[in-house]
Amino acid sequence: KTVVVSGINGYIASVTGLEALRKGYTLVGTCRSRAKAEPLLKGAYAEFADAGRVRIVEVVDMTKEGAFDEAVKGAHAIIHTASPIDFTLKTPSQVISPAIAGTVGILHSALRHAGPQLSALAVTSSVAAIASPKPDGSSYTFTEEDWNNYAEKQVEEAGGVDIPPNILYGASKTAAERAIWAFREKEKASTLCRSVSPRALNPTVVYGPPIISHSDPASLNETIKPIYAIFSGTITDGELPAKIGTGAYVDVRDVAAAHVWAIENPAASDGQRYIVAAGLGPPQAIADLIREVYPERGPSIPLGNPGEGYVKGEYGWFPAEAGGIALSAKKLEEAMGIKWIKFDKCILDTVKCLEKYL
Protein backbone atom coordinates (compact mmCIF):
# COMPACT_ATOMS: atom_id res chain seq x y z
CA LYS A 1 0.00 0.00 0.00
CA THR A 2 1.09 3.54 -0.70
CA VAL A 3 1.05 6.43 1.74
CA VAL A 4 1.68 10.04 0.74
CA VAL A 5 3.35 12.23 3.37
CA SER A 6 3.55 15.94 2.60
CA GLY A 7 6.60 18.00 3.63
CA ILE A 8 8.64 14.79 4.01
CA ASN A 9 11.82 16.68 4.90
CA GLY A 10 10.12 18.09 8.01
CA TYR A 11 10.90 16.88 11.52
CA ILE A 12 7.60 15.10 12.20
CA ALA A 13 6.97 14.06 8.59
CA SER A 14 10.36 12.36 8.19
CA VAL A 15 9.87 10.24 11.32
CA THR A 16 6.28 9.48 10.26
CA GLY A 17 7.51 8.39 6.84
CA LEU A 18 10.01 6.05 8.50
CA GLU A 19 7.28 4.55 10.70
CA ALA A 20 5.13 3.93 7.61
CA LEU A 21 8.07 2.35 5.74
CA ARG A 22 8.78 0.06 8.68
CA LYS A 23 5.13 -0.97 8.64
CA GLY A 24 5.47 -2.03 5.02
CA TYR A 25 4.07 0.96 3.14
CA THR A 26 5.53 2.38 -0.03
CA LEU A 27 6.18 6.05 0.63
CA VAL A 28 5.52 9.03 -1.61
CA GLY A 29 7.02 12.07 0.08
CA THR A 30 6.33 15.57 -1.16
CA CYS A 31 8.89 18.30 -0.73
CA ARG A 32 9.41 21.86 -1.97
CA SER A 33 12.65 20.71 -3.56
CA ARG A 34 14.02 17.23 -4.07
CA ALA A 35 17.39 18.30 -2.68
CA LYS A 36 15.80 18.70 0.76
CA ALA A 37 14.88 15.01 0.78
CA GLU A 38 18.34 13.79 -0.25
CA PRO A 39 19.66 13.45 3.33
CA LEU A 40 16.77 11.08 4.06
CA LEU A 41 17.26 9.05 0.90
CA LYS A 42 20.94 8.64 1.72
CA GLY A 43 20.35 8.30 5.47
CA ALA A 44 17.36 6.96 7.42
CA TYR A 45 15.45 5.87 4.29
CA ALA A 46 18.42 4.40 2.39
CA GLU A 47 17.49 0.71 2.68
CA PHE A 48 13.88 1.44 1.69
CA ALA A 49 14.93 3.76 -1.13
CA ASP A 50 17.29 1.09 -2.45
CA ALA A 51 14.37 -1.34 -2.42
CA GLY A 52 12.36 1.10 -4.58
CA ARG A 53 9.87 1.91 -1.84
CA VAL A 54 10.41 5.68 -1.66
CA ARG A 55 9.40 8.24 -4.25
CA ILE A 56 9.89 11.98 -3.85
CA VAL A 57 7.51 14.32 -5.64
CA GLU A 58 8.39 17.99 -5.82
CA VAL A 59 5.51 20.26 -4.87
CA VAL A 60 7.15 23.62 -5.32
CA ASP A 61 4.16 25.70 -4.21
CA MET A 62 1.46 23.86 -2.29
CA THR A 63 -0.81 26.91 -2.39
CA LYS A 64 -1.32 26.54 -6.17
CA GLU A 65 -4.53 24.82 -7.20
CA GLY A 66 -3.93 21.18 -8.04
CA ALA A 67 -0.44 21.22 -6.48
CA PHE A 68 -0.90 17.77 -4.96
CA ASP A 69 -2.85 16.19 -7.87
CA GLU A 70 0.10 14.22 -9.17
CA ALA A 71 1.43 13.15 -5.76
CA VAL A 72 -1.82 11.65 -4.46
CA LYS A 73 -2.64 9.49 -7.52
CA GLY A 74 -3.05 5.87 -6.40
CA ALA A 75 -2.54 6.62 -2.68
CA HIS A 76 -4.16 4.34 -0.11
CA ALA A 77 -3.61 6.91 2.62
CA ILE A 78 -2.42 10.51 2.88
CA ILE A 79 -0.75 12.27 5.80
CA HIS A 80 -0.60 16.04 5.46
CA THR A 81 1.99 17.66 7.72
CA ALA A 82 3.44 20.48 5.57
CA SER A 83 2.58 23.81 7.15
CA PRO A 84 4.62 26.85 8.23
CA ILE A 85 6.10 26.47 11.71
CA ASP A 86 8.76 29.15 11.66
CA PHE A 87 8.65 31.76 14.38
CA THR A 88 10.59 34.27 12.29
CA LEU A 89 7.67 34.64 9.87
CA LYS A 90 5.68 37.76 10.62
CA THR A 91 2.55 38.08 8.55
CA PRO A 92 -0.74 36.20 8.08
CA SER A 93 0.06 35.84 4.38
CA GLN A 94 3.30 34.00 5.24
CA VAL A 95 1.77 31.72 7.87
CA ILE A 96 -2.02 31.51 7.86
CA SER A 97 -2.67 31.60 4.11
CA PRO A 98 -0.30 28.73 3.18
CA ALA A 99 -1.51 26.63 6.13
CA ILE A 100 -5.11 26.87 4.90
CA ALA A 101 -4.31 26.63 1.18
CA GLY A 102 -2.09 23.57 1.65
CA THR A 103 -4.74 21.75 3.66
CA VAL A 104 -7.64 22.63 1.37
CA GLY A 105 -5.46 21.87 -1.65
CA ILE A 106 -4.52 18.36 -0.57
CA LEU A 107 -8.13 17.57 0.39
CA HIS A 108 -9.32 18.60 -3.05
CA SER A 109 -6.53 16.74 -4.81
CA ALA A 110 -7.41 13.66 -2.79
CA LEU A 111 -11.09 13.97 -3.63
CA ARG A 112 -10.53 14.37 -7.35
CA HIS A 113 -7.36 12.46 -8.12
CA ALA A 114 -6.41 9.87 -5.49
CA GLY A 115 -8.83 7.18 -6.62
CA PRO A 116 -11.32 4.89 -4.85
CA GLN A 117 -8.61 2.87 -3.06
CA LEU A 118 -7.93 5.85 -0.77
CA SER A 119 -9.16 5.03 2.71
CA ALA A 120 -7.87 7.76 5.02
CA LEU A 121 -6.38 11.23 5.13
CA ALA A 122 -4.77 12.40 8.36
CA VAL A 123 -3.79 16.01 8.93
CA THR A 124 -1.24 17.18 11.50
CA SER A 125 -3.16 19.86 13.30
CA SER A 126 -1.95 20.99 16.72
CA VAL A 127 -2.87 21.59 20.30
CA ALA A 128 -2.52 25.20 19.16
CA ALA A 129 -5.91 24.69 17.47
CA ILE A 130 -7.38 23.57 20.81
CA ALA A 131 -5.81 25.34 23.79
CA SER A 132 -5.79 29.05 24.56
CA PRO A 133 -4.99 31.12 27.65
CA LYS A 134 -7.73 31.32 30.24
CA PRO A 135 -8.36 35.04 30.74
CA ASP A 136 -9.23 34.59 34.41
CA GLY A 137 -6.22 32.32 35.03
CA SER A 138 -8.49 29.49 36.15
CA SER A 139 -7.61 25.78 35.93
CA TYR A 140 -8.78 23.95 32.89
CA THR A 141 -8.12 20.65 31.18
CA PHE A 142 -8.48 20.96 27.41
CA THR A 143 -10.02 18.13 25.40
CA GLU A 144 -10.92 17.60 21.74
CA GLU A 145 -14.17 19.49 22.42
CA ASP A 146 -12.24 22.75 22.72
CA TRP A 147 -11.18 25.22 20.05
CA ASN A 148 -8.63 27.98 20.23
CA ASN A 149 -10.89 30.92 19.45
CA TYR A 150 -8.36 33.31 20.95
CA ALA A 151 -5.56 33.37 18.36
CA GLU A 152 -7.68 34.18 15.32
CA LYS A 153 -9.41 36.96 17.26
CA GLN A 154 -6.05 38.42 18.28
CA VAL A 155 -4.87 38.40 14.67
CA GLU A 156 -8.04 40.13 13.57
CA GLU A 157 -7.82 42.76 16.30
CA ALA A 158 -4.16 43.44 15.49
CA GLY A 159 -5.14 44.14 11.89
CA GLY A 160 -2.51 41.67 10.74
CA VAL A 161 0.53 43.55 12.10
CA ASP A 162 2.91 42.99 15.04
CA ILE A 163 1.41 39.64 15.90
CA PRO A 164 3.38 37.44 18.34
CA PRO A 165 4.62 34.35 16.47
CA ASN A 166 2.78 31.90 18.72
CA ILE A 167 -0.50 33.72 18.09
CA LEU A 168 0.07 33.78 14.34
CA TYR A 169 0.92 30.08 14.43
CA GLY A 170 -2.10 29.24 16.62
CA ALA A 171 -4.37 31.11 14.22
CA SER A 172 -2.88 29.24 11.26
CA LYS A 173 -3.44 25.82 12.81
CA THR A 174 -6.96 26.69 13.96
CA ALA A 175 -7.97 28.06 10.57
CA ALA A 176 -6.42 25.12 8.70
CA GLU A 177 -8.20 22.58 10.89
CA ARG A 178 -11.52 24.40 10.59
CA ALA A 179 -11.03 24.12 6.82
CA ILE A 180 -10.86 20.32 7.10
CA TRP A 181 -14.18 20.06 8.86
CA ALA A 182 -15.78 22.62 6.52
CA PHE A 183 -14.59 20.50 3.57
CA ARG A 184 -15.97 17.34 5.18
CA GLU A 185 -19.33 19.00 5.81
CA LYS A 186 -19.54 20.37 2.26
CA GLU A 187 -18.53 17.13 0.56
CA LYS A 188 -20.30 14.68 2.84
CA ALA A 189 -22.88 13.79 0.23
CA SER A 190 -20.15 12.76 -2.15
CA THR A 191 -19.26 9.08 -2.18
CA LEU A 192 -15.70 10.09 -2.99
CA CYS A 193 -15.47 12.06 0.23
CA ARG A 194 -16.14 8.94 2.23
CA SER A 195 -12.87 7.59 0.95
CA VAL A 196 -11.06 10.87 1.65
CA SER A 197 -12.30 10.54 5.22
CA PRO A 198 -10.22 13.18 7.03
CA ARG A 199 -9.11 13.05 10.66
CA ALA A 200 -6.83 15.35 12.67
CA LEU A 201 -3.97 14.72 15.05
CA ASN A 202 -3.34 17.54 17.53
CA PRO A 203 0.12 17.13 19.05
CA THR A 204 1.44 19.28 21.83
CA VAL A 205 5.09 20.46 21.75
CA VAL A 206 7.04 17.68 20.02
CA TYR A 207 10.53 16.65 21.15
CA GLY A 208 12.52 13.52 20.37
CA PRO A 209 15.38 12.58 18.05
CA PRO A 210 15.29 14.08 14.56
CA ILE A 211 16.25 11.74 11.70
CA ILE A 212 17.31 14.43 9.26
CA SER A 213 20.83 15.43 10.14
CA HIS A 214 21.28 19.16 9.61
CA SER A 215 24.80 20.51 9.35
CA ASP A 216 23.89 23.64 11.27
CA PRO A 217 21.81 23.75 14.51
CA ALA A 218 20.07 26.87 13.16
CA SER A 219 18.27 24.50 10.74
CA LEU A 220 16.71 22.47 13.55
CA ASN A 221 12.94 22.68 13.69
CA GLU A 222 11.32 25.20 16.04
CA THR A 223 10.63 22.80 18.91
CA ILE A 224 14.08 21.21 19.06
CA LYS A 225 15.78 24.61 19.01
CA PRO A 226 14.95 25.36 22.68
CA ILE A 227 16.46 22.01 23.75
CA TYR A 228 19.63 22.89 21.88
CA ALA A 229 19.61 26.37 23.41
CA ILE A 230 19.43 24.84 26.90
CA PHE A 231 22.05 22.17 26.16
CA SER A 232 24.49 24.56 24.52
CA GLY A 233 23.90 27.29 27.09
CA THR A 234 23.01 29.85 24.44
CA ILE A 235 20.15 31.07 26.60
CA THR A 236 20.55 32.53 30.05
CA ASP A 237 18.79 31.77 33.32
CA GLY A 238 16.26 34.52 32.87
CA GLU A 239 15.38 33.34 29.38
CA LEU A 240 14.46 29.84 30.55
CA PRO A 241 10.71 30.04 30.23
CA ALA A 242 8.67 28.29 32.90
CA LYS A 243 6.56 26.79 30.16
CA ILE A 244 6.14 26.66 26.42
CA GLY A 245 2.39 26.72 25.79
CA THR A 246 0.76 24.22 28.13
CA GLY A 247 4.17 22.90 29.26
CA ALA A 248 3.33 19.49 27.82
CA TYR A 249 5.48 17.34 25.56
CA VAL A 250 5.19 14.31 23.30
CA ASP A 251 7.92 12.28 21.61
CA VAL A 252 8.14 12.52 17.81
CA ARG A 253 8.19 8.70 17.56
CA ASP A 254 4.81 8.58 19.32
CA VAL A 255 3.48 11.32 17.06
CA ALA A 256 4.58 9.27 14.04
CA ALA A 257 2.95 6.14 15.46
CA ALA A 258 -0.29 8.06 16.10
CA HIS A 259 -0.41 9.24 12.48
CA VAL A 260 0.10 5.73 11.15
CA TRP A 261 -2.48 4.37 13.61
CA ALA A 262 -4.94 7.00 12.36
CA ILE A 263 -4.60 5.98 8.71
CA GLU A 264 -4.76 2.29 9.56
CA ASN A 265 -7.95 2.59 11.57
CA PRO A 266 -10.24 4.57 9.29
CA ALA A 267 -13.38 3.46 11.07
CA ALA A 268 -12.13 4.50 14.50
CA SER A 269 -10.64 7.79 13.53
CA ASP A 270 -12.79 9.08 10.64
CA GLY A 271 -13.89 12.65 11.33
CA GLN A 272 -12.17 12.68 14.72
CA ARG A 273 -9.53 14.88 16.28
CA TYR A 274 -7.04 13.52 18.79
CA ILE A 275 -4.84 15.34 21.26
CA VAL A 276 -1.38 13.75 21.13
CA ALA A 277 0.35 14.56 24.44
CA ALA A 278 2.43 12.40 26.76
CA GLY A 279 2.69 14.50 29.86
CA LEU A 280 4.22 17.49 31.51
CA GLY A 281 7.69 18.44 30.27
CA PRO A 282 8.42 22.13 30.76
CA PRO A 283 11.78 23.73 29.86
CA GLN A 284 12.81 23.85 33.53
CA ALA A 285 12.53 20.04 33.66
CA ILE A 286 14.62 19.82 30.46
CA ALA A 287 17.36 22.00 31.97
CA ASP A 288 17.35 20.06 35.26
CA LEU A 289 17.58 16.71 33.48
CA ILE A 290 20.40 17.75 31.13
CA ARG A 291 22.37 19.25 34.03
CA GLU A 292 22.05 15.97 35.92
CA VAL A 293 23.13 13.77 33.01
CA TYR A 294 25.84 16.08 31.62
CA PRO A 295 27.50 17.32 34.84
CA GLU A 296 30.50 18.59 32.91
CA ARG A 297 28.19 21.00 31.08
CA GLY A 298 26.59 22.13 34.33
CA PRO A 299 27.93 25.70 34.41
CA SER A 300 26.70 26.42 30.85
CA ILE A 301 23.17 25.11 31.33
CA PRO A 302 20.71 27.74 32.51
CA LEU A 303 19.75 27.15 36.13
CA GLY A 304 16.32 28.79 36.31
CA ASN A 305 14.57 27.57 39.46
CA PRO A 306 15.42 23.86 39.69
CA GLY A 307 12.42 21.65 40.30
CA GLU A 308 9.89 24.43 39.78
CA GLY A 309 6.60 23.73 38.01
CA TYR A 310 6.75 19.96 37.68
CA VAL A 311 6.90 16.82 39.75
CA LYS A 312 9.76 14.52 38.79
CA GLY A 313 8.55 11.13 37.65
CA GLU A 314 5.01 12.34 37.08
CA TYR A 315 4.84 11.93 33.32
CA GLY A 316 1.75 10.65 31.64
CA TRP A 317 -1.79 11.96 31.48
CA PHE A 318 -2.02 14.82 33.91
CA PRO A 319 -4.81 16.88 35.44
CA ALA A 320 -4.97 20.65 35.61
CA GLU A 321 -2.82 22.14 38.32
CA ALA A 322 -4.35 24.85 40.45
CA GLY A 323 -4.45 27.94 38.28
CA GLY A 324 -2.91 26.09 35.38
CA ILE A 325 -4.02 24.62 32.11
CA ALA A 326 -3.51 21.03 31.06
CA LEU A 327 -4.41 18.65 28.27
CA SER A 328 -6.16 15.32 28.24
CA ALA A 329 -4.91 12.79 25.70
CA LYS A 330 -7.25 10.14 27.08
CA LYS A 331 -9.19 9.81 23.83
CA LEU A 332 -6.14 8.64 21.86
CA GLU A 333 -4.75 6.61 24.76
CA GLU A 334 -7.98 4.63 24.94
CA ALA A 335 -8.46 4.25 21.19
CA MET A 336 -4.86 3.38 20.35
CA GLY A 337 -3.64 1.87 23.61
CA ILE A 338 -0.42 3.85 23.30
CA LYS A 339 2.16 3.82 26.10
CA TRP A 340 3.95 7.13 25.79
CA ILE A 341 7.70 7.44 25.57
CA LYS A 342 8.79 8.85 28.91
CA PHE A 343 10.10 12.37 29.25
CA ASP A 344 13.66 11.41 30.28
CA LYS A 345 14.12 9.09 27.31
CA CYS A 346 12.58 11.61 24.92
CA ILE A 347 14.85 14.45 26.03
CA LEU A 348 18.05 12.43 26.39
CA ASP A 349 17.62 10.74 22.99
CA THR A 350 17.15 14.22 21.52
CA VAL A 351 20.19 15.64 23.25
CA LYS A 352 22.30 12.71 22.02
CA CYS A 353 21.53 13.83 18.45
CA LEU A 354 22.57 17.38 19.36
CA GLU A 355 25.96 16.53 20.89
CA LYS A 356 27.62 16.86 17.49
CA TYR A 357 26.83 20.58 17.33
CA LEU A 358 28.77 21.51 20.49
Ligand code: NDP
Ligand atom coordinates in the same frame (compact mmCIF):
# COMPACT_ATOMS: atom_id res chain seq x y z
P1 NDP B 1 9.29 21.38 10.26
O1 NDP B 1 9.61 22.83 10.16
O2 NDP B 1 10.38 20.45 10.56
O3 NDP B 1 8.56 20.90 8.95
C1 NDP B 1 7.62 21.68 8.31
C2 NDP B 1 7.38 21.13 6.93
O4 NDP B 1 6.36 21.92 6.30
C3 NDP B 1 8.63 21.20 6.02
O5 NDP B 1 8.62 20.16 5.12
C4 NDP B 1 8.42 22.53 5.33
O6 NDP B 1 9.07 22.63 4.09
C5 NDP B 1 6.91 22.49 5.12
N1 NDP B 1 6.41 23.84 4.91
C6 NDP B 1 6.46 24.87 5.77
N2 NDP B 1 5.93 25.96 5.20
C7 NDP B 1 5.55 25.62 3.96
C8 NDP B 1 4.95 26.30 2.87
N3 NDP B 1 4.61 27.59 2.96
N4 NDP B 1 4.72 25.62 1.72
C9 NDP B 1 5.07 24.32 1.63
N5 NDP B 1 5.65 23.61 2.61
C10 NDP B 1 5.88 24.25 3.76
O7 NDP B 1 8.13 21.31 11.36
P2 NDP B 1 7.49 20.13 12.21
O8 NDP B 1 7.86 18.83 11.67
O9 NDP B 1 7.76 20.45 13.62
O10 NDP B 1 5.94 20.38 11.97
C11 NDP B 1 5.22 19.63 11.00
C12 NDP B 1 3.74 19.80 11.23
O11 NDP B 1 3.41 19.46 12.57
C13 NDP B 1 3.22 21.22 11.02
O12 NDP B 1 1.94 21.12 10.44
C14 NDP B 1 3.13 21.75 12.44
O13 NDP B 1 2.19 22.77 12.55
C15 NDP B 1 2.68 20.50 13.17
N6 NDP B 1 2.93 20.48 14.59
C16 NDP B 1 4.22 20.57 15.07
C17 NDP B 1 4.45 20.52 16.42
C18 NDP B 1 5.82 20.59 16.99
O14 NDP B 1 5.94 20.67 18.23
N7 NDP B 1 6.87 20.51 16.20
C19 NDP B 1 3.34 20.39 17.39
C20 NDP B 1 2.04 20.28 16.78
C21 NDP B 1 1.87 20.33 15.44
P3 NDP B 1 10.42 23.48 3.93
O15 NDP B 1 11.48 22.70 4.63
O16 NDP B 1 10.60 23.56 2.47
O17 NDP B 1 10.17 24.81 4.58
